Amino acid sequence: MxxxxxxxxxxxxxxxxxxxxxxxxxxxxxxxxxxxxxxxxxxxxxxxxxxxxxxxxxxxxxxxxxxxxxxxxxxxxxxxxxxxxxGEANESLNLATQPPAVILMAGLQGAGKTTSTAKLAKHLIEKEKKKVLLVSADVYRPAAIDQLETLAGQVGAEFFPSQIKQKPVKIAQAAIKHARKTAADVVIVDTAGRLAIDAEMMAEIKAVHKAANPVETLFVVDSMTGQDAANTAKAFHDALPLTGVILTKADGDARGGAALSIRFITGKPIKFIGTGEKAEALEPFHPDRLASRILGMGDVLSLIEEVEQKVDQQKAEKLARKISKGKGFTLVDMKEQLEQVAGMGDLAGMLGKLPGMGQMAGQINNANMNKDMRRQIAIINSMTPKERRNPLIISGSRKRRIANGSGLQIADVNRLLKQHKQMEKMMKKMGKGGMAKMMRGMGGGGMPPGGMGGGMPPGGGLPPGMGGGMPPMGGGGNFPFK
Amino acid sequence: MTQKNAFFLVRWIRGLLALFGRLFGASSKAAPQDFDSKLEAGMGKSRSGFVERLASLVGASKTIDRSLLDDIETTLLTADVGVDATRQITDELTDALSRKELKDSATLWARIRNSLLGILENSQTPLSLPESDEQPSPFVILMVGVNGVGKTTTIGKLAKRFQDQGKSVMLAAGDTFRAAAVEQLKTWGERNNVPVVAQGTGADSASVIFDALSSAKAKGIDVVLADTAGRLHTADNLMSELAKIRRVVQKFDPSAPHETLLVVDAVTGQNALNQATEFHETAKLSGVVVTKLDGTAKGGVIFAIAKRLGLPIRFVGVGEGIDDLGEFKPETFVDALLGKVSEESVQ
Structure with missing residues (x-):
């Protein structure tokens, strides 16, 4: 698109x-x-x-x-x-203060403040071993307080009950007092969504800020926000001494240009991004990576992290050694790879992070692709070990047996064999000197991060990775790793 | 992980994904586009005070110059109208200017307005409910959209609106995922004094809605407003869940849902077009609601949605109060977008 x-x-x-x-x-x-x-x-x-x-x-x-x-x-x-x-690197929360450290959440309606409050609590409880108290000063939206209470229970945070008849300032004060008594490390104050032009509501949050004296005032903003991000960020920045930003719903396909606008206008770092429905889907924000995403050049660093988490590294290393030694790529290897790729889940999402492949990502249907991969695995499973090691022996009658065994057609078996051949060719190319060439370029750095080397070959023959076989990772691979 | 391994992995996955992508039918369509220099020229210059300028020009019969066109461009772009639609409009204006058709600001004003209204031509069909006695079973409205756009709030307002029209209304708490979404809908039910069918968080959304439909039919309810959980249009599993909800509703009544409304937050930028396209594919939208138009966001992306999908914009939301909902009026919307102060913002 x-x-x-x-x-x-x-x-x-x-x-x-x-x-x-x-x-x-x-x-x-x-x-x-x-x-x-x-x-x-x-x-x-x-x-x-x-x-x-x-x-x-x-x-x-x-x-x-x-x-x-x-x-x-x-x-x-x-x-x-x-x-x-x-900004160059991730900036985390600064909670260095006399406890309880207060965090104030602010933003428009529907930006994701309450969800982010819970995610942040989980992060602080699990990663930083803090004792966290949550309180809702949203006395307007129906059931907003209930929502935070439920979420607090889910993430293991303490919840300080509030009533819709109370004033937000009083709620915040009471919660902080309670936190002091119970020796909580952090109090996160959730607030109602408000429009920047609503003078009364902006005065209210200013008063809450004054009363709560937070060490962190986080502006929560939807990554799908359009041009209005500039107006809103300015108004909130003028009204409150913001210390950071949480960019939500970043797991969609928005380019996230709002992040750039907000950073430019407020000068405040984006500290976290929300990346999913689950409570643990909050990640530290790496600004250098977003630059690439905004430019549509992929987000290779995040991809690596994702791959690291999802891929069986021992198997991958084994394959790497095998290929660099110039050994053949068998159906056993192919099955392993299929299983790993199938296990990664969101392929379109991962493709979108690769330089130059954003468009292709849009055309991929995760569900169909997964189904296809499962079928291919089934076909390989129906082969004998000997066939897997040496596919050349697979004759017509063997094909029929394999097709029956996997519940598929002979044409499917043929297709798999063809794909295996293509992959084998690709792997051969990679084995031959590819690794050595790559390694030479590693020390230099020089290119900006974000897969620039891969995204922009001289002459503009784009996009890479589409031409066929294994695409080179940039001219010589000046790819800086941290 | 060592550098070498990381590097290998990237190459590996890149190659693999490229291959898989090709094998499974994706193709590359990298066609660099030529962009008109007119837009660029427009963007380098002044970006202040289109409205003031226009105000000072209206009635003064002054001649139009290039910089005014630039200001128009800025106004459109900052309203999220998008690069393509903006370019189309400025091209038209530039042509008209070169043909000396734009003699004064009044002509210019009319021209832009007409261009924008032209895009919304097919978008102004209001939602009409059938007469109560003509219905064998309830009129089903399914609300869909990404997270936080205002689906539940809109349902609360719609319930009031339909009741005011003499309809009996029932709400179905189909958002069984978000914490307290059911309670939120129940509060709206109490405010409107309408029944809410709910099972609680974690229940199957489709079955909650099916229950509501059965109950509504038994009670002779006219309209069922079914809430659904917010979901990103890129989440395949959640979109399949939505498709399932639709199938289950159709099992109850093959003609239902009679209306599937996509709720779009006016603050959303160009991504709203992706949202609309994806939701339309899965849920067969019949209309759009634009919310939060009471802020500084102009919601210009609906031009792109209207252009691509031709969906009617049924309602606009302008606040958190129960009455803060109006029918979409293209003229009012366009005037607000262009910054012309309009007193009849929403009725």
Whole structure:
């Protein structure tokens, strides 16, 4: 659905071509594409304009390094500026104060404050071993207090009951008093959603802030927010001394340009992102990775983490050794891989994190793909060990037996064998010097994070990974790992 | 994990996914688009005070210049109208300008307004309920949408509205996932004094709704408003659950749900189009409700939704009160979006 920036730029970058200097004339097309990509990603217009000015100022007159094409140099600047704007590293909560440390949650209706309150509590209880008390100062939305009470029970936090007849300020004060008595480390005060232009409600939250004196005032914002993020962030920032931002619902397919707008306008770090319905779906935010996502260049670092969690590393390493030694890729290996990929669940989501593959991700139906993979596993399961090691012996009669055994058609067996052949070819390519070449490039770093190397080969032949076989991971693989 | 292994893994998964993607029918369509320079020109310049400018120009019969067009562009983009629709409108205006059709600001005003209204042409069909005595079974309205858009609140307001029209209403607490969603709906039931059918958190959403339909039919209720849990349109399992709800409702009455409303938060940016597309595919939408239009967000993305899906925008939500819901009026919406102060915002 989105034409991501790397795809957009592939055309525009041709005008930069082999030039050895970036000039107003040769970057104007590319700048326009960046502008469009940012707008489509919901970055607020004033922020887009300021950002483009920054990129332009830096790019003009920049000499093109010999190791990079002019286009790559331009992309490098864009990504670096974006990362600079978003902040370099994750900033966590600062709860260093005389306990109880108070955290105040603020934001629009439906942003996800109550859910985030519970997730944050779980995070603090489990990761930082804090004793956490939750209280709701939302006396407006029906059952908001009940909701927090239920969630508090689910995440193992203490809950301080409040009534809709009470004043939010009084609720906060009473909760903090109670926390002091019971020696709670942290009090999280959930508040009602409010519009930034609702003067009465903004005065109310200011009063709550004054009374509660929080060490952290977190602005909770929906990652799907559009241009209004600029107005809202400014109004909340003006009203409250925000200390950070929680970006919610980031597991959808929004580009999350709002994050950029909010960071630009408030200057406050995004500390966490909400990534799912479950209470543990709250992750520290890594700004450098979002830059890539906004630009549609994938989020390779997050992907690695995800893969690390979901993949049996011993098996993967075994396969890596086998392939680097130039040994064959058998159906046993293929089955292992199928099982691992099937176990990862959301393939479209993972594909979306790969540079240049965002579009393909949109065309993949997780459910169908999983079904196909399960079928393939069933086919391999119906083979004898000998057949798995040496698929060449699979004759017509064996095929029929395998098809019957797996409850599928002979055509399905043929398809699997064909796919195995393709994969085998791919693995061979990778085994031959691929690893060695990769390793050489590792020390250098140099390229910005986020898979830039992979996303932007010289000449703009995009997207990578689509051409066939195993795509190279960037020219020589200048890929920095932390 | 060592660097080497991490690196291998990335390559491995990348290659594997690429291959799988190809094998399972995804194809690459990387067609770089040419973008018009007009929009770019418009964005580099002034972005202040379109409204004031327009106000000062209206009636003054001044000539239109390029920078005013730029301001219009800014207004549209900052209202979430989106790059494509904005470009279409500014192109039209630029053409008209070069043909010297835009003599004064009044003509210009009319032109933009008409362009925007043109996009909403097919979106202004109000929801009409059948006469009570013509119905063998209740009119079923299913509310769907992503998390936090205001589905439950909208149900509360709709219940009041339908009651005011003389209909008997029942609510079905189909959001069995979110903590206290059932209680929230029950509160709305009490406020409206209408029955709420619920089973509690964790129950099967489809069966709660089915129960409500059976009960409503037995009691001769006119309208059933069925709530569902908020779900991201990208969550396959939750979208399948929604498809199941639909199937179960159809089992009760093949013509139901008679109305499936997508609730869209006006604050949402371009992602709302993805939401609408996905929900339409799964739940066969028949209309859209735009909520939270009382804030600073303009909800311009509904132009993109209207353009792609041609769905009627049934209602707009403008606050948390029980009466803060109105029928969608394209003229009012467009005027608000363009910043023209309108007194008849919602009736």
């Amino acid at each position: 989105f034409n991501n920036l790397s795809e957009r730029l592939s055309g525009a970058l041709k005008t930069i071509g082999g030039k050895n200097k970036l000039t107003e004339a040769n970057i104007s097309d590319s700048l326009r594409e960046v502008r469009m990509a940012l707008l489509e990603a919901d970055v607020a217009l004033p922020v887009v304009m300021a950002f483009i000015d920054q990129v332009k100022a830096r790019a003009l007159g920049t000499e093109v390094a010999t190791s990079l094409s002019a286009g790559q140099t331009f992309i490098k600047i864009v990504n670096e500026e974006l990362t600079k704007l978003m």
